[in-house]
Amino acid sequence: xxxxxxxxxxxxxxxxxxxxxxxxxxxxxxxxxxxxxxxxxxxxxxxxxxxxxxxxxxxxxxxxxxxxxxxxxxxxxxxxxxxxxxxxxxxxxxxxxxxxxxxxxxxxxxxxxxxxxxxxxxxxxxxxxxxxxxxxxxxxxxxxxxxxxxxxxxxxxxxxxxxxxxxxxxxxxxxxxxxxxxxxxxxxxxxxxxxxxxxxxxxxxxxxxxxxxxxxxxxxxxxxxxxxxxxxxxxxxxxxxxxxxxxxxxxxxxxxxxxxxxxxxxxxxxxxxxxxxxxxxxxxxxxxxxxxxxxxxxxxxxxxxxxxxxxxxxxxxxx
Amino acid sequence: xxxxxxxxxxxxxxxxxxxxxxxxxxxxxxxxxxxxxxxxxxxxxxxxxxxxxxxxxxxxxxxxxxxxxxxxxxxxxxxxxxxxxxxxxxxxxxxxxxxxxxxxxxxxxxxxxxxxxxxxxxxxxxxxxxxxxxxxxxxxxxxxxxxxxxxxxxxxxxxxxxxxxxxxxxxxxxxxxxxxxxxxxxxxxxxxxxxxxxxxxxxxxxxxxxxxxxxxxxxxxxxxxxxxxxxxxxxxxxxxxxxxxxxxxxxxxxxxxxxxxxxxxxxxxxxxxxx
Numbered sequence: 001x002x003x004x005x006x007x008x009x010x011x012x013x014x015x016x017x018x019x020x021x022x023x024x025x026x027x028x029x030x031x032x033x034x035x036x037x038x039x040x041x042x043x044x045x046x047x048x049x050x051x052x053x054x055x056x057x058x059x060x061x062x063x064x065x066x067x068x069x070x071x072x073x074x075x076x077x078x079x080x081x082x083x084x085x086x087x088x089x090x091x092x093x094x095x096x097x098x099x100x101x102x103x104x105x106x107x108x109x110x111x112x113x114x115x116x117x118x119x120x121x122x123x124x125x126x127x128x129x130x131x132x133x134x135x136x137x138x139x140x141x142x143x144x145x146x147x148x149x150x151x152x153x154x155x156x157x158x159x160x161x162x163x164x165x166x167x168x169x170x171x172x173x174x175x176x177x178x179x180x181x182x183x184x185x186x187x188x189x190x191x192x193x194x195x196x197x198x199x200x201x202x203x204x205x206x207x208x209x210x211x212x213x214x215x216x217x218x219x220x221x222x223x224x225x226x227x228x229x230x231x232x233x234x235x236x237x238x239x240x241x242x243x244x245x246x247x248x249x250x251x252x253x254x255x256x257x258x259x260x261x262x263x264x265x266x267x268x269x270x271x272x273x274x275x276x277x278x279x280x281x282x283x284x285x286x287x288x289x290x291x292x293x294x295x296x297x298x299x300x301x302x303x304x305x306x307x308x309x310x311x312x313x314x315x316x317x318x319x
Numbered sequence: 320x321x322x323x324x325x326x327x328x329x330x331x332x333x334x335x336x337x338x339x340x341x342x343x344x345x346x347x348x349x350x351x352x353x354x355x356x357x358x359x360x361x362x363x364x365x366x367x368x369x370x371x372x373x374x375x376x377x378x379x380x381x382x383x384x385x386x387x388x389x390x391x392x393x394x395x396x397x398x399x400x401x402x403x404x405x406x407x408x409x410x411x412x413x414x415x416x417x418x419x420x421x422x423x424x425x426x427x428x429x430x431x432x433x434x435x436x437x438x439x440x441x442x443x444x445x446x447x448x449x450x451x452x453x454x455x456x457x458x459x460x461x462x463x464x465x466x467x468x469x470x471x472x473x474x475x476x477x478x479x480x481x482x483x484x485x486x487x488x489x490x491x492x493x494x495x496x497x498x499x500x501x502x503x504x505x506x507x508x509x510x511x512x513x514x515x516x517x518x519x520x521x522x523x524x525x526x527x528x529x530x531x532x533x534x535x536x537x538x539x540x541x542x543x544x545x546x547x548x549x550x551x552x553x554x555x556x557x558x559x560x561x562x563x564x565x566x567x568x569x570x571x572x573x574x575x576x577x578x579x580x581x582x583x584x585x586x587x588x589x590x591x592x593x594x
């Protein structure tokens with residue numbers, strides 16, 4: 001595993017990835033910081049009470065929030081670290097060299113996976129510390145204990161999320177002998193899960209839930225639509241991650257069902273609800289996030305198990 | 320101990336789907352000898368070696384290597400057997416010394432004889448040069464050093480002269496001949512280059528399409544077939560008896576493109592991959 005780790009950290013690919021991720025993250029925090037500073041100077045402090053620091057991660061800035069950036073491009077980190085982990089070694093002839101030594105196959109696949117995961121963990125932790133530091137210096141905000149805990153939970157969630165993509169990339173590198181094919185398959189799956197599955201979820205909901213009058217749907221119809229959409233979203237790790245991370249980083253957010261509740265209320269009810277609901281505690285947010293987290297963990301464990309089984313059952317011969 | 324059976328196979332069989340790549344193979348190899356495993360591409364040589372190492376599960380029959388069942392005791396077998404694969408890969412960013420250190424670590428060897436191994440294969444002078452800059456011959460010699468670092472009792476060398484120039488081949492063969500004498504090693508040499516095997520092997524097995532056609536010393540096989548002459552004549556005789564007229568298109572001892580029996584054998588994951 002140490003050789004794998006060393007290979008990751010010394011590779012040109014990792015350096016490029018590191019530079020790209022840090023560049024976009026720094027730009028994102030700078031733009032978000034500007035937005036938060038403006039809001040605070042315009043007297044929006046009360047609006048951001050208890051979540052000013054977190055706003056650095058959730059404010060959209062000029063193009064997208066750091067959170068949205070992570071949901072969209074986090075998978076790239078996992079895919080880039082894993083798409084050729086096995087087939088490259090097989091094609092180079094180094095896999096048979098390693099497997100003919102007195103080690104179990106499990107150790108090879110576990111070593112590859114753990115090395116990738118540790119690399120992701122180190123990269124994201126460093127990134128998070130850097131962004132928090134920049135937030136402290138740039139905007140002059142000090143995070144509360146609750147905000148630090150939320151950022152910690154978000155970090156763990158992000159590592160699990162990217163771990164899923166790493167497992168998927170590893171699986172592709174086992175299934176496909178050609179590195180180019182596994183890279184293309186990884187890109188295709190990323191596009192499919194990030195863009196098509198969520199749309200597909202809405203399409204499924206529309207086809208399953210019969211709405212009598214589209215212009216003024218009844219509350220039960222909207223509730224049924226929301227339920228089906230949410231079930232469909234469970235098939236999309238990016239949707240799960242977005243939902244869970246938004247709940248974690250925005251203490252006022254109560255999940256996508258909140259939008260439904262608000263849409264079925266009068267404007268006065270909506271105002272009163274927002275006014276008196278207040279922010280959620282970290283424990284309450286964690287409870288809300290549990291279904292998404294469990295579904296994400298199921299994807300995470302599932303892809304790794306598939307990779308593991310495919311690898312231990314595969315023949316050793318090089319191409 | 321000389322004369323001790325270090326490899327025994329009993330009806331060893333391997334199938335991939337409907338393709339049988341090793342078919343009911345029974346043979347034994349004694350310690351201290353250089354044993355040639357001969358056959359055209361797709362004959363089942365590499366698959367046999369992989370089954371002997373415990374890297375591929377037999378579909379039928381069983382085998383014993385150094386008295387151990389590779390399926391039940393794979394780690395013990397792999398710690399005592401060196402394997403130089405046909406497509407010998409290197410880690411281009413590592414030096415020869417680092418390669419040997421890495422493999423010694425995987426074998427749990429605390430004080431590996433790295434310099435001795437490198438000196439034996441003539442790479443001591445280039446020990447600290449990155450292997451990515453090595454010539455094909457140097458890479459093959461590094462592969463042999465890697466095989467030897469665990470001080471094995473038995474070594475499987477799969478096409479060790481593949482892609483080498485005449486000087487490289489001569490150096491490699493010289494090394495192979497020295498090993499049983501200097502290290503007490505038994506060598507199983509898989510190759511389709513008959514004139515080379517003939518120079519070093521005491522005993523050979525001729526395989527075709529997974530079946531054992533003949534087993535014995537070169538002289539012994541020549542006598543059996545009633546053909547005076549070299550290994551290639553004997554080999555052609557057995558292959559012709561097995562394949563009939565197909566043998567006429569087969570180019571032996573050289574790499575001249577695929578003919579019948581020299582083309583693609585069945586793949587480990589389905590038909591198509593080369594041996």
